[in-house]
Amino acid sequence: MQPAGAAATLLALLAANGTSVLDCVCDHINRVTGAPGGSYGEKRLWWSYCRYPQSYDVYVKCDELAPPFAVVSAVAALVPSSSSSPCGPPVGDEEEGCGGAVEVVRGLARSTPDQLQTWHLCSIIADRCFRSCSARGLNDTEWNAEVLAMDHVRHPILSELLHAARRITRAITARFPCALRNTLSFVRSSGLNETELQAEVATYLERLSSYWRDSAQLLSLSVENLSQLLVPLAFEHSGDHTNDQQLHVWIKDMEHVRDMLLTKLRGWVRDVSSLSEQIPNYKVEADQKNPGKYILRRPVLNEDLLTFHQEHPSFRSSFTALCEERQPEASQMFGLADALHSLYRFNLFYEIFTSGVGRIVDEEWQLEDRSNATLSVDTDCMQLLANALDHPTCPLEDLPPETIQQRQQCREQLWDDMVQRSPHIPVTSYLAYTQRVTVNLCLLAWMTVNSFGICQDVPFSVMQSVHDARCYFDSPEDRSCLESNATDAICSVSRAILLLKCNDFSFHKSLDLCSVHLYTNGSNSTTDKLSGLDRYEKATERTLIYKDSLSNATLKYKDFKIDSLRPLEISFIAVNIIFRFLTAGVYTYLPQLRNLPGMIFLSFQVTGIVQILCSEVMYRMAGVPDLATAVLVDSALTLLSCIWLNSFCYQMYACIRHLRLPNDLLPAEARKAFRRQVLYALIAWSIVCGASIALEKTSRYYLVHSRIIFLVGISLSIGYNLACLGLVGYMYLRNKKSMTQLKIYSDDKFGSKRQLFYVSVKTIILSGVCIIIRIGFHQAEGIAQFVYYVHIATMVQGPLLFVFFICNKATLPLLKNRLLACWNPHIISLQQELCSTAERNLALRGNKQFLTVESSL
Template sequence: MHPAGAAASLLALLAANGTSVLDCVCDHICRVAGPPGGSYGEVRLWWGYCRYPRSYDVYVQCDELAPPFSVAAAVAPLVPSGSSTPCRPPEKEEEEEEEEEQEAGCGGALEAVRGLTRTTPDQLQTWHLCSLIAHHCFHSCPARGLNDTEWNAEVLATDHVRHPILSELLAAARRITRAITARFLCALRNTLSFVRSSGLNETELQAEVAAYLERLSSYWRDSAQLLALSVENLSQLLVPLAFEHSGHRANDQQLHVWVKHMERVREMLLTKLSGWVRDVRSLSEQIPNYKVEEDQKYPGKYILRRPVLNEDLLTFHQEHPSFRRSFSALCEERQPEASQMFGLADALHSLYRFNLFYEIFTSGVSRIVDEEWQLEDRSHATLSVDTDCVQLLANALDHPSCPLEDLPAETVQQRQRCRVQLWDDMVQRSPHIPVTSYLAYTQRATVNLCLLAWMTTNSFGICQDVPFSMMQSVHDARCYFDSPEDRSCLESDATDAICSVSRAILLLKCDEFSSHKSLDVCSVHLYTNGSNSTTDELPGLDGYEKATERTLNYIDSLSNATLKYKDFKVDSLKPLEISFTAVNIIFRFLTAGVYTYLPQLRNLPGMIFLSFQVTGIVQILCSEVMYRMAGVPDLATAVLVDSALTLLSCIWLNSFCYQMYACIRHLRLPNDLLPAEARKAFRRQVLYALIAWSVVCGASIALEKTNRYYLVHSRIIFLAGISLSIGYNLVCLGLVGYMYLRNKKSMTRLKIYSNDKFGSKRHLFYMSVKTIILSGVCIIIRIGFHQAEGIAQLVYYMHIATMVQGPLLFVFFTCNEATFPLLRNRLLACWNPHIISLQQELCSTAERNLALRRNKQSVAAESSL
């Protein structure tokens, strides 16, 4: 037969019957001609298609090989069977008989193969044959009509229903495995033909490169589809396969629970494999971005330039997921067979990872140059994040839960909210957000970026349900670092972005946080004739499921320094804190009541100080009572209200300090103004205060509400406003002190002396404390502690100490020689109206004589009557 006719005939047979005719020819070569065959066509077909692996390797933890559960027996049915008869040198008579049978059974394929020569078109010998193998499997390999099979307890317990379906699924799995193997062997023959050629001009070279890259992209595209078929098949196969080899003998209730748990194991395994399939599919899209160019230093040699997204990223997929090692102990109480379930999942992952996934390394080039990702080591970078979410991460690591049980809906929603919140925090890129409220301090933690990435993507973290796609992770991470203002380039949604970017950061840019730990892993060889052999121990197999000692130390320090005091949840100090808060509120109300009750304190400074007290009361009620006890409003609003009221308190102190300065500057007493004039001046002071306060609050709220990324700028505006306000107080108080010293010096020069001192030690102490309170320095100290990092316990004590401000204000502004006697006499007068104090006696001797005369006249009138 003419070579072209032989090729056409074989292509027609392949199109009609798929790879079954090639399998027939391979069986003939093995049983009759002897490998690799006699003719050129047989030899070429043997090396290009028939010679697939005779054994498949599965890597498992060595202790899994012990009875009663054997991994080899469970996964062996997925391995494609070899020839029915071992390859052996045939005898002459047998050869003639079997040759006649094969020629009839193969439908002319054997004759077409033998008709192939070296002049046969190359498309049959290389990529066209590979494409036919893959495309045939796309249509014929899946088990038809079984996608909707529901593996419940009743179906599994019924042998005559389970066995046929399981057999068909296993047969489909073997067909897919066979196609992947054959596709890989075909792809190995794809080499750069221009390497063996010489004298290619630039046009011919580029044409050869384009053809090569197209073939390489085709291989990865077909591989992605075949792997997707494998994973889809496995989703239906895993539950009955596990039941078949578990020796399950249980009642209906136990079997129902077993099925539920096995379904969860299947979801976990498919999550791992689906990310892997996505990466292979993404790689096929990246191949056209490869560049091949001649090496200028070495003529005749070629350089392959690859983008960051290349096949090397596939090596970051865990070689051994170690479900069994991580979760078996956690799930033994709920499911005694958890070790077997997770062990089977590990073995199947290993089977797919090492046997159904072949990396095609580029050939024909002398050097490979990869695009560099311009990002430094991030091991020492820090990030300010939500403390609630970090607490959730720490709790998940300290108290991991069994993944077989469905998480409560509230827990799932909390994890998703935290993923969104952590992503928002990462986008802001703030090492430490300045705060003016203790509420904000308790909700922010400065965390090492690599530690956060490890805590987020750990096996026990909040990203368990997000597929591990390394291609997508690197793409998202480059978008995050290279395009901070443009988030449209992200491939992940807002819920999964933190998981995707954290994986890339941890694996590629956190050298000090590498979590490699050797596992005791053994290899099991599964042969196509159904036998197996064990075991070679491979101590070098690594996994990412265990943290380094350094990472654990980071977590311990983080928990001890910040998270332990989050939301004031310190049981021993909780009653003390509640008591101090209650005392603070009571004494603030008492001070405000005194200033409202006594007419002498209703002057201009008194009304300003009363406004200061009312503002403090509202602030405590909002932050300590409403938010802490009732949970309203939301945290962001509560922090805004608390910071705004802190600023307003400082502004009231500005007005009070200015009045002190004005009184001394103009030698005017606070009571010189008539009540109507005092009210008018107070309204003017309120207007000035509210204008300044509204400007700062409006700017902060506008920034924070219009764009959540401007949280830092909003807090800085508040901090700057408070700092300027307190600075103004200090200037006013400094001027008051300067004028006192200057006046005292002037009186000394005038030789004016008095036996009365400026004040006693008690008076000086009272004045010093009042000056500190009015200056607002305590507010700056409190905010300074809020800004500190790593001393959360001191901050907590500082917060409790600020609750003493109410009693201090009452003592130093009410219990003094000027105010306390007024309050005492007023209360005594209410108790006994006939008591007349010194301040309430008549103003002159004439008035007293007139009153006395009137009394005498009334007495005389009564006696005359």
């Protein structure tokens, strides 16, 4: 046969029967002539196809190789055997030379066209496997206890699935030499002119892109096959189950392990597919400084990112202790997942690096260095992340729907917080202190994507992560550049930030692994312990200290509840409410206090009572409404209290300026003036609250603007109070100086030390300085304990108001006489003595005479 005809005949056989022809010839060379064959054609086929691979490496924890669970036997079932034709049925028996293929191979000579070493072989292998390597009709098999228990049903299905897995494995590994030859062919193309070089580069890149694209499809087929294969494969090698109930639980747990493994593998599939789309963007040009060499210019998304994939997930060491109580066979389940992950990672996922270039120049873009940046994020979500790390749960357990929904909501909330990039949210309410927390960006990324975090169900695609992170850092407002949805974006970007910018927040722990060589002839061998494989799991000591300090400072007290102080807090709240009610009751009960300033002060008291009931009773004890609404209500009522103080201080200023006592107004006039004051107060209050609520409810991005409006409103209100009180003091000193100049003297002083103390405390309360001090503590970062203590201290405001506004020489005697008059109506207070003693006696005598006349009638 002519050499050209031999090559054409061989390609025709490959196109018709796939790689089964080559596998049959390779098997013939192994058993008859011995590797690498006798003739030129056999040697050529051996070095280009048959020799690769001869074994598959699997890295497992050394203790997993010991009985009772031999993971090697389960993984070895997926390795193609050299004693048969795993990629298809035999074409012909040995006497016929594999359907004539042996004779054709022997007919190949040095003058044969180089079609066997061209890209045709890779294309044929991939195309053939796409059509025939999947286990058709088995994707819908439901592995329940009944099906697994019946050997005559399980064995045929398992055999077909394993056969398909071996064919896919062989197709993936057989294509690696083709891609390698494509690279070497490019290296030998030196000496070309610019036009020829660009044509050669275009062909080279197209073939390399095609290789990655086909690899992604083959790997996707393998993952799809594994999703059906893993449960029966584990059952076959895990021993017997005593009863149906245990078997049912085992199946359910094994499905969880399968989902965890598939999540890892699907991230690979996506990365390989993304890489095939990026390779055409590579640029190759001649190196002017080094003739005969080339410069490869790559985009940011290139094959180097694939090295960030975790080499060994170590499901077994991470989750076995958590799941042993639920599932005694958890160690075996996770061990099998680790071994299969290793098989795919080191054998079916080849990283083809471009060679033959003098220099590789990547796109000049790096993630903005924000490793020391801080973000203001939702405290409830941070608490959820901290709880997931501090108290991890077994991943085999079914999470409640509300927990899953909470995690998804937190992922969306954290992503919004990250895009917002706000360093700190102004706090106007002690409840708002629990709503936001400032956290380091790297710490947030580590807590989010940790293996115990909230991103376990999101496939780890490093190409997508870097793409999304680039979108985040370069154009955070342009959501259209994101490939991830809002639920997964925080996971994607956090992974890129953690891997590329936060080296201090990840820990490379060297594992004690053993390498197992699974040979295609069915044998295997085990090497000694290896120390070259790392995994990214545990955090550095700095990270743990950072997380603990964050948790202790804020998250632990996010609800301002310290168990040891809980009874004291409840007592203070109760006393505060009681005394506020008493103060309001006194102002309602005594007619002398129902003047204009008294009604304004009563409004201030009622506002404070409503604020305590809303924040302390409804939210803190009953849990309603939600935190964001409770913060709005609390901040709004704080502002309203300040506005009431504005009206009160203005009345003090007006009384002194116009030399008018509060009781000079008639009751009708006082009520009219009070309604006018209420109208002014509510207009100002409604404008501020309406603007704040509109901003906060419109978008979370405007949360900081909403809080600033409240903070500015409260600050201006308190500033107005201080101005009014300052004017009152100035007018008093001026009047006192004027009286001195007029030589008007009096033995009466302004007041005793007690009265001066009372006036000073009243001035501080009415000015609202205490509110500013409280907000100042709220603004401080990392001292939640002190904020909690200040919160308890503010609960004494009720008793203070009662003491300094009721227990004085003006009000207390009135209250005392009014209460005593209820038991003895004949008691006449000093204020009721409107005439002299003689006149009272005369009136009493007249009453007695009238009673005598009336009795005689």
